[in-house]
Amino acid sequence: MNTFLTEQRPPEKNLVDRLREEALRLGFSRIGIAPAISPVRHDTFRKWLDQGYAGVMHQWLTRHEPLRADPASLLANCQSIISLATDYASTDPLPPAPGQGRVSRYAWSEDYHDLLRSRLMAMERWLHTAAPGCHTRGVVDSAPLAERDHAWMAGLGWIGKNTMLIDPDAGSWFFLSSLLTDLVLPFDSPLKVDHCGTCTACLDACPTGALPAPRLLDANRCISSLSIEDHGVVDESLRAGFGQWIFGCDICQDVCPWNRHAPTNPIAEFLPNPGMNPVELESILSLNAADFRLRFSDTPLARAKRRGLLRSAAIALGNAPVESLAPLLVNLLDDAEPVIRGAAAWALGRFLVADIGRGIATAALVSHQKTESDPAVQTELLSALKPS
Numbered sequence: 590m591n592t593f594l595t596e597q598r599p600p601e602k603n604l605v606d607r608l609r610e611e612a613l614r615l616g617f618s619r620i621g622i623a624p625a626i627s628p629v630r631h632d633t634f635r636k637w638l639d640q641g642y643a644g645v646m647h648q649w650l651t652r653h654e655p656l657r658a659d660p661a662s663l664l665a666n667c668q669s670i671i672s673l674a675t676d677y678a679s680t681d682p683l684p685p686a687p688g689q690g691r692v693s694r695y696a697w698s699e700d701y702h703d704l705l706r707s708r709l710m711a712m713e714r715w716l717h718t719a720a721p722g723c724h725t726r727g728v729v730d731s732a733p734l735a736e737r738d739h740a741w742m743a744g745l746g747w748i749g750k751n752t753m754l755i756d757p758d759a760g761s762w763f764f765l766s767s768l769l770t771d772l773v774l775p776f777d778s779p780l781k782v783d784h785c786g787t788c789t790a791c792l793d794a795c796p797t798g799a800l801p802a803p804r805l806l807d808a809n810r811c812i813s814s815l816s817i818e819d820h821g822v823v824d825e826s827l828r829a830g831f832g833q834w835i836f837g838c839d840i841c842q843d844v845c846p847w848n849r850h851a852p853t854n855p856i857a858e859f860l861p862n863p864g865m866n867p868v869e870l871e872s873i874l875s876l877n878a879a880d881f882r883l884r885f886s887d888t889p890l891a892r893a894k895r896r897g898l899l900r901s902a903a904i905a906l907g908n909a910p911v912e913s914l915a916p917l918l919v920n921l922l923d924d925a926e927p928v929i930r931g932a933a934a935w936a937l938g939r940f941l942v943a944d945i946g947r948g949i950a951t952a953a954l955v956s957h958q959k960t961e962s963d964p965a966v967q968t969e970l971l972s973a974l975k976p977s
């Protein structure tokens with residue numbers, strides 16, 4: 590307990606009102622304050638990990654689990670967590686034609702971490718002036734903090750069946766960031782109502798069955814996790830479900846009725862970079878390592894790495910084939926990455942099933958059977974030529 594701050598120098602009466610004003614002035618959309626206790630559903634998180642639902646993030650999340658259980662491990666004597674929501678929906682997604690790919694709207698522009706970090710730092714400077722001697726730590730995905738749990742506690746929304754934190758007025762298209770402090774501030778109350786009611790639109794719409802039950806997400810099946818975090822081979826049974834998504838997935842939010850009237854935040858930082866809504870697959874499938882870095886290094890797509898992005902783009906083209914793009918897949922059969930070669934082989938197999946570009950696809954698959962050295966890619970070539 591911080592006796593010095595709580596007993597001898599309580600925060601000025603209107604500090605919190607000024608803090609709220611300052612947050613909005615800096616560009617945050619909403620603010621709430623929660624006590625820095627262990628996340629109320631930490632057991633749910635531990636169970637989720639134990640049941641193997643974290644996919645490729647298992648090790649990383651397990652390693653940091655003890656820190657996540659105790660906010661004071663991130664800031665000594667942490668007393669309050671100021672949760673900040675930033676709306677990022679800037680414009681509507683355009684439906685992709687065959688040959689185009691979809692990117693989750695949070696990733697249309699530059700990396701949001703930089704923008705939020707600079708706003709958080711401005712907020713910290715303000716708080717240090719308003720309450721001299723306080724200690725703070727700004728977090729924007731940069732520390733193991735249960736951001737949704739604390740933001741729920743801070744009254745910023747309820748946890749929807751799609752696992753998103755949803756604001757009854759603003760929907761779920763917002764980022765969270767947090768400011769930890771050793772100041773004892775007055776806390777907001779959590780929303781007690783579950784506004785999902787009997788709706789199951791998100792569970793019904795998930796194309797890969799990644800929401801097996803309300804508020805339970807299986808990252809092993811989630812397109813968002815597979816296309817952002819997992820740069821390996823996508824299980825064959827999940828590839829059709831990718832549709833034209835190449836980075837992230839917004840389906841369980843797009844169908845949510847609470848997003849129908851979500852506000853837009855058309856500031857330059859959130860407007861789509863040219864060619865992102867939607868993306869021409871041609872411009873992705875032809876990227877070499879240097880091109881990839883040049884185009885995506887300052888954007889969220891860097892996280893997929895070239896391997897993951899080209900793999901997902903090949904799958905997207907296989908799901909909506911365009912004859913003129915078949916040569917790009919043929920080129921990728923010679924890529925240095927087996928994961929990309931395998932995805933290209935699978936996609937060419939989809940061309941055969943759709944009876945598009947049959948000549949070029951068959952010739953390439955047959956000729957590469959003679960040269961391919963990786964057994965897993967050989968299997969892909971074989972199944973592409975003999976679809977079940």
Ligand code: B12
Nearest residue numbers: 630634637693736737752753754764765806813814837838
């Ligand atoms: C790992 C991770 C992922 C993983 C797993 C997501 C998941 N649903 O668990 C993957 C890669 C799939 C992912 C995807 C996305 N993510 Co993400 N992700 C995270 C991260 C880093 C940790 C989340 C986590 O620990 N998940 C494990 C589960 C078990 O924990 P949880 O989601 O926090 O859920 C807790 C609460 O929901 C609570 N709870 C559950 N049921 C109930 C019921 C009640 C009544 C109560 C009170 C609480 C409660 O218990 C859970 C355990 O503590 C957070 C940032 C952070 N540090 O928190 C961002 C974060 C959750 N992601 C975010 C975003 C934007 C996305 C995507 C939209 C990106 C995209 N378009 O592709 C998708 C959305 C997919 C989806 N339906 O969740 C935002 C969410 C903002 C919001 N409005 O909710 C966050 C907060 C990042 C940020 N700083 O803004 N993400």
Ligand code: SF4
Nearest residue numbers: 795811812838840841
């Ligand atoms: S992000 Fe997409 S794949 Fe993941 S749970 Fe939502 S709808 Fe399913």
Ligand code: SF4
Nearest residue numbers: 749750785788791845
């Ligand atoms: S789609 Fe329906 S069930 Fe899913 S989060 Fe939205 S309101 Fe809840």
